[in-house]
Amino acid sequence: MSVASLDVRALVSDWIDSWNRRDLDGIMAHYADGVVFEANTVVTRWNRPDGRLHGAAELREHFRLGLERAPSLRFDLENVLTAPSGYAALYRRDNGNRVLDVVELNEDLKAVSVKAFYLEEQS
Numbered sequence: 008m009s010v011a012s013l014d015v016r017a018l019v020s021d022w023i024d025s026w027n028r029r030d031l032d033g034i035m036a037h038y039a040d041g042v043v044f045e046a047n048t049v050v051t052r053w054n055r056p057d058g059r060l061h062g063a064a065e066l067r068e069h070f071r072l073g074l075e076r077a078p079s080l081r082f083d084l085e086n087v088l089t090a091p092s093g094y095a096a097l098y099r100r101d102n103g104n105r106v107l108d109v110v111e112l113n114e115d116l117k118a119v120s121v122k123a124f125y126l127e128e129q130s
Contacts, residue, residue, distance in 0.1 A: 016087045018116065019096045023082045029074055035067050039117035042066055046123035048073070077101070093118075104129055 018037075025033030038044075040063045049058045052072060060066050074080060081101040088095040093111040100106060104127045111120040 015089050015094045019087050019094065020084060022096075023084050023098065026080065026082050029080070031067065031071060031074065034070055035063060037118055038063055038066060038121075039113050039115070039119045042118055042121065044069070044121045044123070046121075046129075047125055048123070048129055082106075093120075100129075103127075 022034065022037045025037070041061075042063055044060045044066050045058045047058060049055050049060055049069065052069065053060070060069055079101050082098045085097045085099060085105075088097075093109070095107055095109045097105065097107050104125055106126070106129075107124040109122045109124070110118045113119045
């Protein structure tokens with residue numbers, strides 16, 4: 008199955024719903040074991056200047072900490088843009104910050120590369 012033949016908005020909506028339910032297993036179901044994740048939050052939380060986490064175990068701990076630090080966390084999906092290898096999801100956080108996640112998918116439609124871009128500083 009390719010991204011072109013997939014209802015990407017449904018995939019992203021399921022990911023958003025998992026976050027809003029605070030379902031860490033549901034969130035992580037969207038990522039490949041070898042995912043590479045890049046975000047400013049990695050720099051601030053883990054003191055990694057390149058902002059990168061490698062693998063699902065590191066990402067799970069990053070997300071667990073994020074859920075712990077933001078008890079009222081909520082995402083509202085604004086738009087989904089597609090490319091042959093993935094998508095970009097634009098959403099708004101509960102704190103008003105806007106985020107753009109650029110995601111590359113593997114053949115199993117799991118995220119293998121994610122770059123998160125924040126409009127405002129995010130810790």
